[in-house]
Amino acid sequence: MRRIRITLFVILGVFILVLLTLLHPYFNGKNRLLSYYHHLVWGDVLKVTVSPSLNIKEVMIVFKDEYQLLKERRPNEYYRSRFRLSYKPINKVIYVNGMQVSEIPYEYGKQILQVIYDGNIVGELWHWQTNGYHSHRYFIDLRLENGVVKYEGYIEGPDAEF
The missing domain is CATH 4.10.810 (Virus Scaffolding Protein; Chain A)
Known part of the structure; x- marks a missing residue:
């Protein structure tokens, strides 16, 4: 035994x-x-760091897919397309008040993480995901230089950012 x-x-x-x-x-x-x-x-990992002079509670990150971007930037083209009938655009807050509140959606195609500090867009992390099941590590760093919020972000994983 x-x-x-x-x-x-x-x-x-x-x-x-x-x-x-x-x-x-x-x-x-x-x-x-x-x-x-x-x-x-x-799964996906999101790492957000801010310099001590900034308040992490003021950081908000929004995930948008390509259909949401089309809807925002070219509404006439979006409403004429056949996609609006079969696909609901994703516009989702994933990070707010210093914590991640939802997972990054697994979506194929063009997507963006929009970084907002104190109500102002300070940066965008563009990404083309070639498979809906690829996992990535998203790194976002905010720091204050000469009174201006500086953004730096990059992605580690099988799909390159663009």
Whole structure:
């Protein structure tokens, strides 16, 4: 009985080790199935940092997909398109009052994270997601330089920002 327990424990340990190795961020985007499991395990990560001279409670981040951008920037074209009948644009606050309030939607296509400080847009993080299940790490840094809020943002993951 003891050998069976040890054997099962070793098999389980090897299985977990292989699973964790395959779910390493390097494999995110390399294989369709592994990417899907990667986003189920880790999902997207949003890291927001601000300099001590700024108030993190004043930061708000809004996620917008390409249909919302079309609706805002070219409303006539949006209302004439067939997309408005079959697809609801996403305009979602994901970060407010110093905390993430919702997940970043897994959407294929053009998307944007709009960074707002004290009611003013200070930056935009554009992204083209080639698969709806790819996981990414989004980094946003705000600092005050010469009385002006400076924004810096970048994305780590299989899809490049543009």
